[in-house]
Amino acid sequence: MAHDEVSGIDSAASDSSAVETSHRTSAGTAVIGSDVENPGEPPHRARVTDLDPAKAKHADRTVYTLFYLSIAGSIFALAAYMAFPIEDGDPVALRLNTLFIGLGSALALFGIGLAAVHWGKALMVDKEGIDVRHPVRGTDETRARAVEIFDQADKESGFGRRTLIRNSLIGAIIAFPLPGLVLFRGLGPQDQDPVELLSHTMWKKGARLTLDPSGIPVKASDITIGSVFHIIPEGLNEREDLLEQKAKAAVLLMRLDPADLNISPEREGWSYDGIVAYSKICTHVGCPVALYEQQTHHLLCPCHQSTFDVVNEAKVIFGPAKRPLPQLPIEVDSEGYLVAQSDFHEPVGPSFWERS
Numbered sequence: 001m002a003h004d005e006v007s008g009i010d011s012a013a014s015d016s017s018a019v020e021t022s023h024r025t026s027a028g029t030a031v032i033g034s035d036v037e038n039p040g041e042p043p044h045r046a047r048v049t050d051l052d053p054a055k056a057k058h059a060d061r062t063v064y065t066l067f068y069l070s071i072a073g074s075i076f077a078l079a080a081y082m083a084f085p086i087e088d089g090d091p092v093a094l095r096l097n098t099l100f101i102g103l104g105s106a107l108a109l110f111g112i113g114l115a116a117v118h119w120g121k122a123l124m125v126d127k128e129g130i131d132v133r134h135p136v137r138g139t140d141e142t143r144a145r146a147v148e149i150f151d152q153a154d155k156e157s158g159f160g161r162r163t164l165i166r167n168s169l170i171g172a173i174i175a176f177p178l179p180g181l182v183l184f185r186g187l188g189p190q191d192q193d194p195v196e197l198l199s200h201t202m203w204k205k206g207a208r209l210t211l212d213p214s215g216i217p218v219k220a221s222d223i224t225i226g227s228v229f230h231i232i233p234e235g236l237n238e239r240e241d242l243l244e245q246k247a248k249a250a251v252l253l254m255r256l257d258p259a260d261l262n263i264s265p266e267r268e269g270w271s272y273d274g275i276v277a278y279s280k281i282c283t284h285v286g287c288p289v290a291l292y293e294q295q296t297h298h299l300l301c302p303c304h305q306s307t308f309d310v311v312n313e314a315k316v317i318f319g320p321a322k323r324p325l326p327q328l329p330i331e332v333d334s335e336g337y338l339v340a341q342s343d344f345h346e347p348v349g350p351s352f353w354e355r356s
Ligand code: FES
Pocket: 282, 283, 284, 285, 286, 287, 301, 302, 303, 304, 305, 306, 319, 320, 321
């Protein structure tokens, strides 16, 4: 055991404390023992495609075949969409449609994925390299080097040289989203113009206002001041597409003192002795406006609190809705029943592309 004359400490004790110091830890700090050597990189192992041009050629064919398979899958999905349309009430048609579109899309996606992986593993240069960590902000030299690397990657991956693979990859990527785009069309009505369809409801001249859900016609004499009724058009309950029609045609009927109503000249005659009818579908995003405050004559949508003033033609006085509730012009027929004068004069519900 050596003794340091200056410090007065044994050298053995000093070595021991040095080791302890080097291994001292603090919370959250990883410690690498000084006795662990950097193992370095494993020796490079050449792939069969590096050694045998025939195998490389085979891999090349496999990659572009997979990209072509992906294209075929996308086309198959498109064809399936057209060949197996979804028919209302036909579960077999629905099953075939989803099955074949799903198979085509799966083939398209797997084709691109497998081809890309195989291309990278079998054909792209696989030499190991060390990329030393550097500051995020790049210098001019770094940027120039990035361009060099990009060029090098282009050469080594063969992206510019292997034209069949490159073109088939581009084709597969272009073809893959097409089924998704076409499927969006399937969300709308199949045989009618959706804009036209959304612009009209079941209401027409002479259609009686009936109670929701019983379908019993309503007489003007049944409506007292301050009351409110949920209304559907006559004949709605017999419709096969009841829900679709109800979602557009539902109406709220209220009776106010006629003296309280502020009616614009173009709407003169749309109400009957203080009885007014407004669409129940909120002009914000389409929730049913179902809360009527009798004292203030306000209609409130429970979804985002849009508030409509019935006294002033259901104008918006609060909330995110941008348009008044559309008014249904009404009158009384010869038997005293409330009937519509026409359909709404504007589309009901949320704002769509066809509205200014
Ligand atoms: S849907 Fe009525 S306020 Fe949003």
